[in-house]
Amino acid sequence: MMLPITRFPGMAPGRSRAVAYSNLVFTVAVADTAEQDIRRQTQETLAKIERHLAEAGTDKSRLLSVTVYIADMAQKSAMNDVWLGWVDRANEPQRACIGATLEYPHMVEIVAVAATKD
Template identity: 75%
Template sequence: MLPITRFTGMTPTRSRAVVHGNLIFTVAVADTAELDMRKQAAETLAKIERHLKDAGTDKSRLLSCTVYIADMALKPQMNEMWDQWVDMDNPPQRACIGATLEHPHMIEIVAVAATKD
């Protein structure tokens, strides 16, 4: 049986990342309350990168990302930050979905990556 490793999150009921076998699952939102998509997207992507590092991998090993956006009219700004951040040699599959998010969050990202093992 494969072990499950959980990385403690900000609350006792949530993990920053979970590793099972050679897969890493993580979710992030921005900490900033600023209503600026570029800033929230950059911060959220940076958190995903930190979570992956904590779990022993990096963004080159991303398999998929699901991006939830509170206002799809702001998707171009999110795309701008994504294009600056993503590993262009190893781009993951990505989906963007319009969603009702808890204020002040404008973006939430769910990512799945492979470990380096």
């Protein structure tokens, strides 16, 4: 049995906003703003993740795993404040936060894996 792969085209060639396979959705997002404010970039990035999940037929209550790449680990606390205000506290996913060199002006990049709705 072959399961189809559904790709949701991205804004740039060679990239998808999300990919769905079987009962899993994979998505990655960064903020569009060049504003160097970790809180604003995190809010915008999480909003994109939420839109990508909805487009693929699921939502943040179905998140399984999230990896947050952050350019300045000294700002992790501010990013985490935004995260805690956004995440479904009844269905918290596994989450990792990794310091990384990101392409300017990005301060945060988020990778998420979610289950689709039944």
